[in-house]
Amino acid sequence: DENVSNLDAKIDENRLTKRPTTERNHTKTIKRRNREQQQQQREPQRTNITNIIMKKRRIAANARERRRMHSLNTAFDRLRQVVPSIGDDRKLSKFETLQMAQSYIMALNDLLDCASQQHDK
Incomplete structure (x- = not known):
């Protein structure tokens, strides 16, 4: 218990x-x-x-x-207007536009160099 x-x-x-x-x-x-x-x-x-x-x-x-x-496309359109084109009616691609701009700038640079050399003579 x-x-x-x-x-x-x-x-x-x-x-x-x-x-x-x-x-x-x-x-x-x-x-x-x-x-x-x-x-x-x-x-x-x-x-x-x-x-x-x-x-x-x-x-x-x-x-x-x-x-x-x-804005980028507008800039390419303006560049296409000032760069001489090949002459066909098709629009240059962005890459082609840049290539043409580069070639055009080099050609203008060469032209300035020639003019400068002739002026110096």
Whole structure:
């Protein structure tokens, strides 16, 4: 009897001492779950905002690239107008335009050198 009552006392004592810890752990678990749920609710909003921002940035970058290419093509068109062409009706490619401009500049440079040499004589 005495052993049983000692055992009962120890069990009751363990329940009393462990119960607050269990309640504290349970409270911590509930708080942690609430935080996780709140974070999960915020994440889709962040994702949507991030996606919206990224889409706007991409649209802006595409617009800048279109303006840049338009400006570059306009510059090539102006260069084609001042560089002598072969004479056929087709438009020179960008590469051909640069080659013709280089050749034309060298020819003008040679012409200036010849004129300078004749002037010195």
